[in-house]
Amino acid sequence: MSTPTIEIRPFAHQTATDDEFRLLNTFENLIRTERIPEDPVISDEECIQWWRNKPAYFVVDPWLAWNEAGEIVGKAFGMMFGTESNQHLLQFDLEVHPAYRQQGLGKRLLGCIVDIAQRNNRRLLDAGTNDRVPAGVIFMERIGARKGIQTHTNQLLMADLDRSLLDRWQQHAQERATGFALGLWTVPYPTDQLKEIAHLHDVMNTAPRDDMELEDFHLTPAQIQEWDQNLIATNTERWTMYVRETATARLAGFTVVFWHPDRPHILGQGDTGIFPEYRNQGLGRWLKAAMLEKVLRERPQVTVVRTGNADSNVGMLKINHEMGFKPFISECYWQVDRTQVEAYLQRND
16 A cells, blocks of 8 residues: 655755754654663764764665655665675665554665665665564565574673673683783774774674675775764764784784763674684683773773674674673564565565
């Protein structure tokens, strides 16, 4: 069933007004609250600054659905990275206001995603769902998407953290990995080290991909600086703790956390990776333990730590489970051929 009173049009984020961003943020906070009702909403100012300082290489083609009252009731974002790899792929984010579901709006918005894919010659579509919003899974199954990788947002309650474990891990690592030293970067990254920092992020290409059709992803120093500017503009704090081999000065691995003063009790655990040639020396545990010790000391407001892990990432899950992380939200990332979605859109069901 169509929804003739709903108008779908592109969102010109490059020239959008603050009021338009506020309307978008109102809608996104509604969707976010459906997923994690216990969390505070994102402020309008943070939303505005994110868009105004979006990294140039992160290309977003956004379309919004508006009702007659001038409210946003749906969105379809096509997302591409301006890099040499993964030119076959279009990631997308499609959301519909709960009151407007099961009325054909999702299918209409999906048409916008296909149009973006066609214009950019992307043959494969990629999107995520979670168990908090079952409608997403139903939608992906309906269009014939296939599961690419099962993941979880895992959560650690700081009150349950065994602090003696942090001491043991750090002591054990220093006994085994005598030729390594830890260091810390905040925002922005030092300009004279951007090349090796970009290479360090390549370690994440060794993370499990399961059945996802993905190519290696490489950041450039300029792109790292663009993300740094976004973090500064949105008042987001990032700590990157790295481990370096002292004899060669080579970076062996790193771990990253994010913190925002508007959500002081939540710490986001980002990437953690150790290059294969440096594994099985306790470096991952050393990094994670040293980072949490710093958080306990300098950010005592933090009560929960959240991180995303592929269910197949046995090594990282072992570390996280030992620390006390437990499943919080179940998620799945799906892929579907553009031609298959085009065929779905031609059907009348």
